Amino acid sequence: MVDSGVALAATVVVVVATAAVGIVAGRRGIATVEDFISARNTVERGSLTATIVASSMGAWILFSPAEAGAAFGGISAVVGYAVGSAVPLAVYAFLGPRIRRLIPAGHSLTEYAYVRYGPTMYAFVLVISVAYMFAFLAAEMTGIARGLQVVAGVPLWQTALTIGLAVACYTAYGGLKASVLTDAVQTLVILPLLAVGFGAALLSLGGARAIHAEVVATDPTLLDPGFAGGVEFGIYVVVAILAAEMLNQAWWQRIYAAADSGTLRRSFLVAAVAVVPMVFLAGLFGLVARGRGVGTDQASEAFFVVVGDAFADPIVLAVVVLAVLLVTSSADTLFNAIASVVTADLPRLVAIEGRALTLAARVLTVVVALASTFVAAQGYSVLAVFFVADLLATATFVPLLAGLYSRRLTGGGALVAGVGGLLVGGALFPLTPPTLQVLPLPATFFNAFIGAATVSLALTLLAALVSGARFDLGRLDREIARLDDPTANADGGRLRSDGGSTATAPADGDEEGERC
Structure with a gap:
């Protein structure tokens, strides 16, 4: 087992370095609350693809897919998780441009819900969306805390507090721009670490044939693609992940951050393809763990149990770095996403604008970070937390x-x-x-x-x-305005005093929606 002090020190180094990158991003220009929560039309294809991949690949991929394979249905469950992770991104590639056309000055799914459906449905969606994102965030923090406890004996609260505070600092300072830049850097590190880590694990454990023999000897149904339990899991996990991600404000933010609709579509499609092999390989660790005698009661820690058994301490430390990078890449996304939902709605509830609104967004980011840190210290099952959140969204x-x-x-x-x-x-x-x-x-x-x-x-x-x-x-365009200029729409047009808009005819594709 890695020394707990060394593991915690490595964690501190990683999060401090990430925070430095995020603070640099913040210094590049957070002039208004719009810059903070939407970074509207500023992110090009490479950066957008990187932030989508990094935000998708949180620490959960080291826990939930492996737990699914070990405890819920073997190889079919792992395939279901991989496909389910890609489907929402592919859907956003086509849904996103429509959202930009109908709500060009938008920020959040909740403000859309308010204008489209009124206050009651808005309140329902607000509660469901924030609850889902908070549960996702808590699961991420729980996963990394339990992982470091397995490989190094680090107390849950120490890991959660270290990561939570560091990520909160740079996210509260730099907003969405900080999240996007750190995601780009993290992606350049995460992908090679994942590839090397999986390859090294395969060699260390005796190769694919030896691993296959161990799994078959333990439970041959784990490798049966037609196993009913696994197929069933694969079906409902696709539905659950699709539903949940449709209520994830992080993706709505990136829809508006994209430089244009073409950039948005291509980036989401590329990310959808990229996440499939990553989630699939992570899920295989659950099968490896079962083959090596790990029980279903330890399924959520299967990845780290296998890593701790297979590798020497220096390699385990590298895996710790990978896990910390994964959790920071999704935690900063969710911190900012939850804060942006509330911030976009604050002007409707209280008289607040300008610097005060930006300050409120930053304070909310810190509050979310502290709350998720507290939940993570409790050590709940990662997959169970996700399932509760997913049901709300479904x-x-x-x-x-x-x-x-x-x-x-x-x-x-x-x-x-x-x-x-x-x-x-x-x-x-x-x-x-x-x-x-x-x-x-x-x-x-x-x-x-x-x-x-x-x-x-x-x-x-x-x-x-x-x-x-x-x-x-057309009301969605007329009634949802930029936060830094409530009289302007995204194209610079002005709202008339009678509630109309200087905007011209609907964009291509809107007539179909008008006929429904």
Whole structure:
């Protein structure tokens, strides 16, 4: 086992170096709150692709895919996790340009929900979105804290506090620009470390044939692609990840940060392809761990258990560096994303603007960091935390996004669809108290996620069919303005005093949404 002091020192060095890069980014120009939370139209293809990859590849890839393979269904579960991680990015490649066309001056999914559906659905989406992102963040911090505890005996709170405070410092200072720049640097380090680490592990453990023999001897179903449990897991994890990422404000921020729609589309598609092999290789560590005698009760630490057994201390330290880089790349993204949601909504609730709004965004970033650090110190199961967050999103994403295409869906209809899906999914969720599992179906993750998505979709379609409403999608452009100039839209146009806009006809592709 690596000395705990050495491991903690390596962690400090990595986060301090990352913080220095983030602070440099902040010094390049955070003149307004717009710069802080959106970096609108400033990020080119290479940087955008790097920040998407780095933000996708948090420390969770060292825990959740391996835990899925070890405890939930073997190779099929790992494949499902890899595909599920790529699908949302591919969807955003086509959804993102539409969001930019309809809401050119936007910042967050919650302000869209407010204008499109009204205050009640807005409040529902706000709670669900922030809860999901906070759970994601807490799972990330929990994962790295437990990893260092396994390989070096570092107490959970020390790891969580060290990383949380350092990331909060540079994110609170530099905002989204700091996150994007540090992600680009981290990607250049993370990808080689992942490749070398996986290759070294394979050689150290005797090669692919020896590993295969160990896994088969332990449980041959782990390598059976047709194993029912694994296929079932693969199906519902795709649904769960897709739903969750649709409510992830981090991606909405990057939609607006992209230099243009072409850059956005290409970057998300490239990132979607890149994450598949990375998640798949990480998930294989769960199968290796089972083959080496690690029980399902240690599944969430499978990656670090294998690394600790297979490598000498210097290599383990390199893995610690990799894990810390992974968690900082996603933690800064989520710190800023949660703060940006609240910041974009503050002017609606209180009279605040300019420097005061930027300060509020920075304070909120620190508050989020401290709260997630506290949760991480509790040591919950990483995958369990993710599943709770994913269920919330699964019931909500269909009615939320349907409003970008359908003019007939009302706020009331969307709310009924979201709440209905959540009630059904919650009643079928294995982690729900037995007294609330009231439906005549077994409480399984598959039934919970598929049930929530199906009910939500059905109620959304029904609500749109019976509605006589006709929402003007042009209101999204007219009523959502830049935070540094509430009278201007993203193209520099001015809102008229009567609530109209100097903007011209809808962009290409909007007529289809108007007819729905």
